Amino acid sequence: MSTIAGRLGLGAAVLAVLVYLIFPVIVVVAISFSSGNFLVFPPPGFSLRWYESIAGDPEWVSALWVTLKVGSLSALIAVLLGVPAAFALVRHVIPAKALLNALILCALVTPPIVTALSTYLFFVPLGLVNTVVGLACAHAVSGMPFVVINTSASLRSADVNLERAAVIHGAHPLWAVLRITLPIISPGIVIGAIFAFVHSAHELLVATFVLGGVGKPVAVKIWSGVQATSDPTIAAASAILIGLAIFTFASAAATQSLAKRRTA
Amino acid sequence: MTALVEPRAAPLLRPARPSQAWLLPTMLLLPSLAWITFFFLAPLILMCWRSLASEGFSLETYSVLFTSPLFTKVMITTVKTAGIATVFALLLAYPLAYVLTISGGKMRALILVFVLIPYWVDIIVRSFSWLILLGDNGMVNKALMGLGIIGMPLQLLYNPFSVLLAMVQILLPLTTVTLFGAMLRIDRTLITAAKIHGASGWQAFRTVFFPLSLPGVYGAGLLVFVLALGFYVTPALLGSPRETMIAQTIMVEASQLLDWPQASAAGAVLLIITTSIAALYNRYFSLDRLWGGSDN
Numbered sequence: 001m002s003t004i005a006g007r008l009g010l011g012a013a014v015l016a017v018l019v020y021l022i023f024p025v026i027v028v029v030a031i032s033f034s035s036g037n038f039l040v041f042p043p044p045g046f047s048l049r050w051y052e053s054i055a056g057d058p059e060w061v062s063a064l065w066v067t068l069k070v071g072s073l074s075a076l077i078a079v080l081l082g083v084p085a086a087f088a089l090v091r092h093v094i095p096a097k098a099l100l101n102a103l104i105l106c107a108l109v110t111p112p113i114v115t116a117l118s119t120y121l122f123f124v125p126l127g128l129v130n131t132v133v134g135l136a137c138a139h140a141v142s143g144m145p146f147v148v149i150n151t152s153a154s155l156r157s158a159d160v161n162l163e164r165a166a167v168i169h170g171a172h173p174l175w176a177v178l179r180i181t182l183p184i185i186s187p188g189i190v191i192g193a194i195f196a197f198v199h200s201a202h203e204l205l206v207a208t209f210v211l212g213g214v215g216k217p218v219a220v221k222i223w224s225g226v227q228a229t230s231d232p233t234i235a236a237a238s239a240i241l242i243g244l245a246i247f248t249f250a251s252a253a254a255t256q257s258l259a260k261r262r263t264a
Numbered sequence: 265m266t267a268l269v270e271p272r273a274a275p276l277l278r279p280a281r282p283s284q285a286w287l288l289p290t291m292l293l294l295p296s297l298a299w300i301t302f303f304f305l306a307p308l309i310l311m312c313w314r315s316l317a318s319e320g321f322s323l324e325t326y327s328v329l330f331t332s333p334l335f336t337k338v339m340i341t342t343v344k345t346a347g348i349a350t351v352f353a354l355l356l357a358y359p360l361a362y363v364l365t366i367s368g369g370k371m372r373a374l375i376l377v378f379v380l381i382p383y384w385v386d387i388i389v390r391s392f393s394w395l396i397l398l399g400d401n402g403m404v405n406k407a408l409m410g411l412g413i414i415g416m417p418l419q420l421l422y423n424p425f426s427v428l429l430a431m432v433q434i435l436l437p438l439t440t441v442t443l444f445g446a447m448l449r450i451d452r453t454l455i456t457a458a459k460i461h462g463a464s465g466w467q468a469f470r471t472v473f474f475p476l477s478l479p480g481v482y483g484a485g486l487l488v489f490v491l492a493l494g495f496y497v498t499p500a501l502l503g504s505p506r507e508t509m510i511a512q513t514i515m516v517e518a519s520q521l522l523d524w525p526q527a528s529a530a531g532a533v534l535l536i537i538t539t540s541i542a543a544l545y546n547r548y549f550s551l552d553r554l555w556g557g558s559d560n
Contacts, residue, residue, distance in 0.1 A: 003464070003465045003466070006465065006466060010359055010362070010363060011363075013359045014359055014360055014363045014375070017356045017357075017359065017360050017436070018360070018375070018378045018379075020356070020433060020436075021378060021379065021381075021382050021433060021436055021437070022378055022381065022382060023393075023397075024382070024385075024389075024390050024393035024394060024397070024430075024433060025381060025382055025385050025389075025390070025393070027393045027396060027397060028385075028389050028390075028392065028393045028396075031396065039395075039396045039399075040396070040401060041396055041397060041402070041403050042403070077299075080295075081295050081296040081299050082296060084291075084292040084293070084295065084296070085292060085293050085295075085296040085297075087292050088288075088289040088292035088293045089293075092288065092289035092292075094286075094289045094293070098546075100293065100297070102543075102546050103297070103300060104296065104297075104300065106539075106542065107300070107304055109487070109490050109491065109538060109542040109545075110304075110308075110494075110535065110538065110539075111493060111494025111511060111534050111535070111538055112494055112496065112511070113494060113496055113510075113511040113514045113515060113531065113534070114308070114311070114494070114514075114531045114534055114535045114538075115304070115307075117311060117514060117518055117527055117528065117531050118307035118308045118310060118311035118528075118531065119303070119307050120518075121307065121310055121311055121314055121524065121528070122303075122306060122307035122310050122311075123307075137303050138303055140299065140303070141299065141300055141303050141304045144296060144299075144300070148296075198384060201386075202386045202387065202388075204387075204388060204496075204497060205496060205511075205515075208519075209518075209519075219386065219388065222386070222388050222389070223388050223497070226388060226392050226395075226501065227501070234392065235392075238386065238388070238389035238392065241385070241386050241389065242384075242385050242386075242389065246381065246384065248384070
């Protein structure tokens with residue numbers, strides 16, 4: 001009997017925590033479709049006016065473009081640097097591997113304000129402040145861990161014997177990696193790249209210091225809006241970011257199931 | 265990622281001479297390490313340098329920091345807020361991670377989706393949402409007044425409560441995933457063994473599963489604490505000046521007072537604290553178990 005009560009209690013606790021987790025997300029999405037002029041939940045009615053106001057506002061549109069540019073470029077850099085690093089860490093015996101691993105990952109546990117301040121001080125003399133490329137270079141550092149982690153995981157489960165077979169049959173080892181192993185681990189690389197992109201799109205502090213003036217990305221624009229205004233435009237902008245996140249999440253899941261089907 | 269026990273296969277790209285075995289891994293690692301050194305480590309070193317050398321070499325910025333009652337107060341608030349948020353995140357994440365561990369297939373996938381969706385939503389957005397819910401005209405106050413429990417709206421915003429409520433929600437997904445990863449590594453046959461020997465479900469949990477899960481709890485706690493120390497958006501949006509955390513102080517010193525040496529010194533102090541805790545964590549738990557680093 002007591003196990004049933006225990007199970008019910010556990011179930012109720014878990015349900016409550018899940019509601020607590022998901023409720024803030026629902027609130028913002030609901031308000032973005034509000035017909036009212038103010039931030040009230042539940043919204044008085046349904047409309048798309050706040051999305052229209054974003055689409056019609058050149059500042060928001062350019063902010064979305066900046067976010068897309070910085071995110072894609074930083075994800076690309078993270079992939080180009082992170083995938084070879086994952087190969088080295090998984091397939092080779094190297095000294096001080098734990099230290100190298102920690103070095104690659106430590107950007108994730110460094111407080112963003114510290115990264116932001118130091119990046120700014122470093123970028124000023126280099127002329128990288130107020131440049132999309134500069135912000136992408138900085139974001140690539142914190143995007144790389146996502147690529148390394150996910151690529152390593154795929155690489156560990158990939159069968160080395162397929163590559164071996166290709167080499168035995170006369171393929172150049174490099175060619176075997178590019179043609180055999182790379183396609184097998186590509187879902188891991190893609191998921192890592194998506195994580196890196198979303199991380200860049202959400203990052204606020206480095207973005208504020210590097211691109212806080214003209215041509216600010218969405219996160220910076222949302223942050224200044226959140227502090228100043230009280231109409232649902234912010235909610236709509238936030239919902240677009242949520243939509244982007246869910247879209248990428250879904251495509252990551254789809255890639256994964258596709259990969260499972262391929263290996264099955 | 266677990267340390268695999270199976271024997272490691274020899275690297276495929278075998279060097280022509282064994283003496284060159286180091287060449288390939290070096291070439292693979294060099295670009296990423298160079299990038300991290302240039303765009304991450306060099307800026308951090310520069311920041312620490314700037315904190316020491318404003319006019320000649322001196323520790324003045326640090327003596328200003330440590331004698332300032334305001335800085336001491338902010339540091340105490342930061343550590344306290346981060347600590348409380350960590351404890352609550354662990355308390356709420358534990359049952360969730362436990363249910364994830366014992367449930368299988370579709371149930372597990374469904375809960376994971378619910379846990380991960382907020383993780384993919386901007387921290388600004390998640391903090392902002394509480395601003396709407398807890399305001400004077402927010403849903404919580406309206407509901408309480410509608411039920412006749414209170415006559416006037418309660419001041420739910422701009423206090424430690426609102427900051428912690430949002431912080432815990434933000435930290436929960438990572439806490440849950442980290443705990444879940446640790447719990448998956450617990451050998452479940454031990455619980456079955458306890459039950460065979462007559463232990464009830466609760467006894468088996470309390471005397472076998474729970475003690476075995478504690479290292480994971482400590483690990484997740486350290487990690488979440490480090491992240492909580494650096495919070496900026498949540499206390500800035502949902503707290504009053506009394507809830508100011510260290511990241512906000514650094515931001516004000518840098519962007520409003522333009523006092524770069526002083527901001528750098530505060531940044532260096534925060535960096536040293538978080539790096540020490542992260543190093544402690546890495547020593548016992550290894551950082552790469554996190555952030556989507558699935559075990560399979």
